[in-house]
Amino acid sequence: MAELDVRKPLPAITPEAKTFWDNAAEQKLTIQRCQACQAWVWTPKPLCNECGSDKVVWTPMSGKGEVYSFTVIRQVVGRAASKSFEPDIPYVIAWVDLEEGPRLITNIIGCPVDKVELGMKVTVQFEKASEKIWLPKFKPA
Ligand SMILES: [Zn+2]
Incomplete structure (x- = not known):
């Protein structure tokens, strides 16, 4: 599990996403x-x-997927909040296609950035970002 770093911007827990x-x-x-x-x-x-139906139901995912696309972040620029990501460099931002179909923007963790490739099989691993927020990231399966 990554070290808890509360300086990073966190997702808002909206009523829809709670x-x-x-x-x-x-x-x-x-x-x-x-x-x-x-x-x-x-x-x-x-x-x-x-x-437009309101019959939307939370459905468990297997947590398995594959890398659809990705980029390696090697420097941070701009706003002060971006600086909080500096210790993570280099890191990977990816689109992961879950085996059930949905596509998520996430990070690939648990392997060197130069080992990440398109189509790579990955599995979810949650990282604690705050007391209430665990971010779904993905590691090699
Ligand atoms: Zn529908």
Whole structure:
């Protein structure tokens, strides 16, 4: 587990996303799924993006996926908050396709940045970012 670093900007726990963060704190990755049309709803919303139904239900994910795309961050620039990421350099920001379908923006951890590749199989690992927020990141499977 990464060292707790409260200087970094954290996601807001909105009413729509509270269940996501509550589940993440229990090491469970969940995504909303529309019960009317079966579409995945990500990011969290009260209504389905596809059909407008309010029958969106939090659904457990396997936590398995693969790297769709990624970039390696080798320097930080700009706002002061960005400086809080400096100790992590170099690090990877990636799109990960979950095996169930949804695509998340996340970090790849647990391997050298030059070992990350497209299509790499990964599995979720939650990192504690605050008392209430555990971030879903992904490591090589
Ligand atoms: Zn729908």
